[in-house]
Amino acid sequence: MKLHRLKLENFRGVTAREIEFPDAGVVVVTGRNEIGKTSMIDALDALIALPDSSRKRTILDAKPAGRDVPVLVEAEFSIGPTRVVYTKQWLKKPTTILRHVTGTSAGRTVTGREAHDAAEQLWATADTTLWQALRYLQASGLDQNALTDSAALRRALESRAGEARGDDREVATLLERVGAECDRYWTSTRKRNAKFVQAETDCREAETAAAAAAEELRGIAGVEDELAELTEEITDSGRKLTAARAERAELDRAAEQIEAVQRQHQEVQRRRDAAQGELDRARERATRRTELVTSLAADEERSAALAGDLRACEEDLSPVREHAEEAEQRRAAAQAAVQEARAAHRSAREDQKHLDDVERHRRARTVLDSLETVRARLTELRSRPATEIDEDVLDDLDRAQRTAERAEAELAAGSARVELTAIGHARRIERCGATEEVRPEEPWSVPVTDEVEVEIPGEWRVRISPEQGIETRRDAAQQAAEAFAALLARHGVESVAEARAAWRDAQELDRQVREAEADRDRLLDGEDESRLRDERDRLAAAIEQYGDRRSGDAPLPESSGAAQATVEAAETALTEAEDAARRTEAAAQAARANLEKAQTRLHSLQGAALEQERALNTARARLEEARHEVPDEDLDHAVTHAGEALAAVQEEIDAHEAHLTGLDAERVLADRELVADQVAGLERLLADRQGRRSSLLGKLEGMGRDRVQLEHDQAETRLEAARRHLAAVERRAEAALLLERTLLAHRERAHAQYVQPFRSAVEQLGRAVYGPEFEVLVSGTLEVEQRKLDGDWLPFHALSTGAKEQLVILIRLATALLVDPEDGVPVLLDDALGHSDPQRLRRLASAIATAGERTQVIVLTSNPERFANLREARRIEM
Incomplete structure (x- = not known):
């Protein structure tokens, strides 16, 4: 490239x-x-x-x-x-x-x-x-x-x-x-990416959906199987109910004859029950008499035993009571010592706090006195006259001065100049009424910014006029000079140097004010002055009040260190007194517990003896009263007579039972009850099954078997597709990862x-x-x-x-x-x-x-x- x-x-x-x-x-x-x-x-x-x-x-x-x-x-x-x-x-x-x-x-x-x-x-x-x-x-x-x-x-x-x-x-x-x-299948760190995870998720979701559809289809099949089984059960229950009703009618006729004999038998049984009741009552009266005699003997034995225990308990109580009284006296003495130690400790703590208050009052008073000095200095500094001169004003004055000087220089530089040179000796000249001296070979010159008149006394007068167009530069120079003068006048100064001096004085004043404020902040150290004054007054009042209420029995410590030592000694004495009080309190509590235990046992034995005496007297009175009403011999005769009456009634019962046995009464009556229960049960069962059949028919209609079957088939299809897709993704992902690792290793x-x-x-x-x-x-x-x-x-x-x-x-x-x-x-x-x-x-x-x-x-x-x-x-x- x-x-x-x-x-x-x-x-x-x-x-x-x-x-x-x-x-x-x-x-x-x-x-x-x-x-x-x-x-x-x-x-x-x-x-x-x-x-x-x-x-x-x-x-x-x-x-x-x-x-x-x-x-x-x-x-x-x-x-x-x-x-x-x-x-x-x-x-x-x-x-x-x-x-x-x-x-x-x-x-x-x-x-x-x-x-x-x-x-x-x-x-x-x-x-x-x-x-x-x-x-x-x-x-x-x-x-x-x-x-x-x-x-x-x-x-x-x-x-x-x-x-x-x-x-x-x-x-x-x-x-x-x-x-x-x-x-496509892995993240940058070669973990399964969203697409891979989504394929797994889709497969799991398809499995869940297919399982749910299969479960719903199995539910419908279960309902259909249950309905078929229930229909067969209803038919069988109808046949069984018809046969049971015929058997119940036959048993009802045999039971009527048996019930007549049973009524006679029941009457005899009532008389037998009455005779049995009389015999039982006679035997019960005899048994109660025997129990009264036995109970009286037992009460007499218990009374004798309680009397012995009571005498032994009274002999053991006296030394326990004496030990408890001695422990209580030691506890009271220890508590008094604790109170004295606490009073001494409290007095020492108050002395220490008083000395701390005295020191804090001294520091607060020192800080407040220093603050007064700083405040007076701040008041004096802030009372000095302020100036409006700042850096911006100085910049304005400097610019105005430079502008005026530049305009004046431009006026002079662009104008003609008059130059005179004295030859041989110095000459005196006059210009604008003023006399000047021109020295030899030192040219004297002046710019012609306005009409210039120079006179050599007694010889020449020369007048030079400026060139045309100078008025513009002269006006500019004059305006700049006037603007500079006006700016000086507005700020009340004669020159830029005076303004700069005023600004430096203001800066120095501001520095001194900041130093004074810093001294004030350092003294306060984040505290509020009014709160500090309140603290000083509060401490002064507390010091005075403590001096008035403190007793003069013990001298006030000379220093905070001595007060701290006194407090520590008082704390040690208080700790020792409290430890001793706790030990005596524990001993007194143990002695009181032993005394209360012994007294409780004595009272318990006394109450038991008194209660046993009352029970013994009551038992003797009941036995005497019972013998007065019915002697012991009459009770035995009543038992014998009641037994004979019961035997006569039992003979009649045996005759009726033999008759009922010949009629096979138990079997007939039991079969009738069983058949009646069977009929009622079959009727309930048939009604229940018919109701369940109606309910199942409605449920099956609402479950929509065809729809569920279709959903099941679709879910199985989706599951198979998801499994194939996941398997394909896994194969491609693993193959791509293996190939990438192989290529990278080769490249390395x-x-x-x-x-x-x-x-x-x-x-x-x-x-x-x-x-x-x-x-x-x-x-x-x-x-x-x-x-x-x-x-x-x-x-x-x-x-x-x-x-x-x-x-x-x-x-x-x-x-x-x-x-x-x-x-x-x-x-x-x-x-x-x-x-x-x-x-x-x-x-x-x-x-x-x-x-x-x-x-x-x-x-x-x-x-x-x-x-x-x-x-x-x-x-x-x-």
Whole structure:
């Protein structure tokens, strides 16, 4: 790629500029800072990258401020055999024109979007990686550019390394196509991308939909099966109900005879129950009498045992009570000691606070006294008379004075002059009534700005009139002088010097006021003065009140330190007293608990003994009362008589039961109940099944079997399609990823073979600059990692700014020398070598000239002296 011509209009600070470049050699473009050298490169980038409809910041910032004009960039360049003129205009009447000068499309001109697309296609055939890598711009820093992606450099290095040269564009295109294929399924970090994940999601959703449709279809089939089964059950239940009803009628007739015998049997059973009840009551009365006797004996034994326990508990209570009284006395003494210690501690704390208040009151009073002094100084400073003279007024006076002096000088300079020279001896002259002396050989002169009359006493009177047209200059000078005088009068000063002195006095006064205010702020230290005064008064009142209420039993400590020591001693004594009080309190509580426990046991035993005595008396009274009502012998006779009556009734019951056995009553009655229950159950079951059948018929009609079957078939079809699509995506994604990794690994192995030719080219140029000991260590990505000079290796990042700058420029020049001129691009150096010494500059100039023999080298600089050694370079002044 070669750049032949570049034209800019209204791009940043460039109103109009056009520069032509030779096809080879070095071009040094010079111009002052901010004249737009770097803007030319930015304009060329915008021409290539941005369509004429773009509103990006690059274009918006390029438009001149306050002017409604279009931004235009035009470049003439060659890529291979094709030479074009590419013009683009933004913002106002956007336009794109591509005119082919040479090549297969020579003479063809396209416009608009077609021109932009055609230019992009043409530019894509150039080595854009090399185009970016061979720039050194003032804003790009000192980083090394990636060179391994440059097809032109790769071909050159393959040739130097002795490899067969391949079609780099095809290799790059293959990598791009493989990368693009990977990008269809993977993210930049080669994770599954949205398309891949969406295919998986679609498959899962299709599986869910198919499962739901199948489940719904199975639900309908279940309803149909249930309906068929229920219809069969209804028919069977109808047959069973008819047979059960016939059997129930036959059993009802047999049961009527049995029920008559059962009624007689029930009557006899009632009499037997009455006899049994009488026997039970007699036996119960006899049992209660026996229980009363037994209970009385047990109560007498318990009363004797409780009396013994009560005597033992009363003997154990006396020593426990004495121990509790002693513990309570010790607790009371300890509490009194705590109160005394607390009073002493409180008094010590109050003394300490009082002494702190005294110190704070002293500091507040000192600050307030200092504030009064500062306030008096501020009042005195602010009472001084102010002046309206400031820097703006001084500037106005200076301008007015300079204007008056300039007008007077212009009046004198543009007017005729009268010059007198005394010959031999001094002469006296008179002018405007004043006498002056003209010394020999010292010319006396005066401008003729008005009519001048000079008289040599007793000899000559000379009158000189000014030339015509002087009135305008004289009026201008007079107006300027009057304006200056009026400005002085308005501000009340006689001269500019007096005004400046007044301004300096005002500045000094302002400085003193600021110093006084700073002193005030320093004294207050962020505090409010009124609050400080309130604090002083409050502390004074507190100090006075404390002196009035403090008792004189103990002397006041001499200092805050002594007060702190007293407080600490009181705190120690209080802590010890509280510890002792807690110990005695715990002992007293334990003694009280033991006493309460013993008393509780005594009271419990006393209550139990009293309750047992009452129970014993009650039992004796009940037994005596029962024997008085019915003697023990009568109870035994009543039991015997009731047993005999029950045996007679039982004989009648046995006769009825034998009759019922002959009629098989139990079976008949049980069968009748069972059959009746069976009939009722069959009737309920039949009604329930008929209701369920109606409900199922309605449900089946509402479920829409045909619709569900269709949805199920469609869901299965979609599931199969989603599975096939996902399988295809997975196969293509894995294949693309494997191919990309294989190609990248191959490219890395190829890059490793490029290192030695690239290193040799850099070292060859570097030795011309640094000497024969210059060496570099190059990484697989064609970046210089270390530099050797004077026997010392240094990593690139540890080099000085100047050394880094020289090395990155050498890398660009070596790259340009390696690349075939037909594949090459211009080397752009913008504001380079600003950190290099003169000797290195001369040697680097030789390296630049060497590169210029094979390719275009364009140097942009505001300091042409750096490149003075480039004798064959073409120089363009901007």
